[in-house]
Amino acid sequence: MTIRSSFFNTFSDDEGVNRIARETGIKKLADRLSAHVARNLMWSLDMRKEVYPGDRLDILFRTVSSEEQQSRRDIPDEIEILAMRYRSVRLDKELKIYQFKASDWPFPAYYYADGTRVEPMMKNAPLKEWIQITSLLRDRRPKHDGIDFKAPVGTPVYAPWSGVVEKTNWKTRFNGYSLLARLDTDPAVWMILLHLDKIHAKSGQRFAAGAHIADVGNTGRSFAPHLHYQLQYEGSGRGRIIDPFKRHGSVTARIPPRDEPSFRETIAGYDRDLSDGG
Numbered sequence: 415m416t417i418r419s420s421f422f423n424t425f426s427d428d429e430g431v432n433r434i435a436r437e438t439g440i441k442k443l444a445d446r447l448s449a450h451v452a453r454n455l456m457w458s459l460d461m462r463k464e465v466y467p468g469d470r471l472d473i474l475f476r477t478v479s480s481e482e483q484q485s486r487r488d489i490p491d492e493i494e495i496l497a498m499r500y501r502s503v504r505l506d507k508e509l510k511i512y513q514f515k516a517s518d519w520p521f522p523a524y525y526y527a528d529g530t531r532v533e534p535m536m537k538n539a540p541l542k543e544w545i546q547i548t549s550l551l552r553d554r555r556p557k558h559d560g561i562d563f564k565a566p567v568g569t570p571v572y573a574p575w576s577g578v579v580e581k582t583n584w585k586t587r588f589n590g591y592s593l594l595a596r597l598d599t600d601p602a603v604w605m606i607l608l609h610l611d612k613i614h615a616k617s618g619q620r621f622a623a624g625a626h627i628a629d630v631g632n633t634g635r636s637f638a639p640h641l642h643y644q645l646q647y648e649g650s651g652r653g654r655i656i657d658p659f660k661r662h663g664s665v666t667a668r669i670p671p672r673d674e675p676s677f678r679e680t681i682a683g684y685d686r687d688l689s690d691g692g
Contacts, residue, residue: 417469421461422448424471438477440492447473450495453548454511454524457532459502470501474687487566488521488545489639495524497684512681518670521545525669529677534664538574540607540643541565541630548640551657559655560606560644567611567639569630574662575599576623579615590634593627601647603656608642609634 418424425444435443474497478490500509515522520543524532541563549562577597591610597603611631615621632639645656669677
């Protein structure tokens with residue numbers, strides 16, 4: 415498909431997407447596809463400034479039955495992207511992205527053709543494993559002030575640094591079970607965790623770096639299990655939000671050498687399917 419005036423409207427206006435939606439009964443197919451594609455593109459493109467009319471997108475995806483959704487630990491919705499190819503007019507480059515289950519990670523993830531992972535891996539992250547980072551800082555309206563880690567309910571949340579719990583469970587209708595902590599950093603920052611399933615620290619309690627302080631949940635205004643992870647300067651308003659990737663730092667992951675033959679075979683098949691469909 416060719417991107418038109420609006421990235422998201424391109425999907426809802428596409429005849430092929432609408433036909434597949436009718437055939438499969440997936441009423442929100444356009445919304446699902448645009449969200450899944452954006453989650454992969456947001457690491458290489460500013461979705462608000464660098465997506466232009468005339469950009470070209472080819473997608474290979476499959477539908478996921480309700481039975482499969484319930485049985486899989488990586489919590490898929492009605493579709494999953496297998497491969498995609500995006501041609502940027504403004505940047506004059508082509509992005510090829512593929513789903514692959516590497517031997518060193520518990521869930522399928524997305525990789526570029528050279529075997530590097532699309533998502534940079536956050537250092538000292540609050541989760542030791544997650545399915546996908548589905549939202550970044552300020553990537554939508556209303557403004558988003560944190561990072562969303564998609565992960566199964568019950569996934570342990572660990573304190574990246576030592577600190578003390580200031581309060582728990584406020585505005586639970588929206589935040590769900592939640593935790594606010596003052597971290598022992600310089601300058602001091604607050605950590606906010608939202609949509610939790612369980613909290614393992616009480617207000618006023620100190621915790622050490624690496625302590626298991628909560629579990630991922632799906633509480634409050636949440637549409638899928640995930641952790642909202644937010645950092646901000648102590649006592650500041652919404653304008654003093656900290657980018658967790660800048661505070662933590664990150665590294666680039668890639669396919670383990672032992673997985674290279676399987677990865678190459680997988681993406682060759684996906685490339686054939688993309689070419690046949692394109």
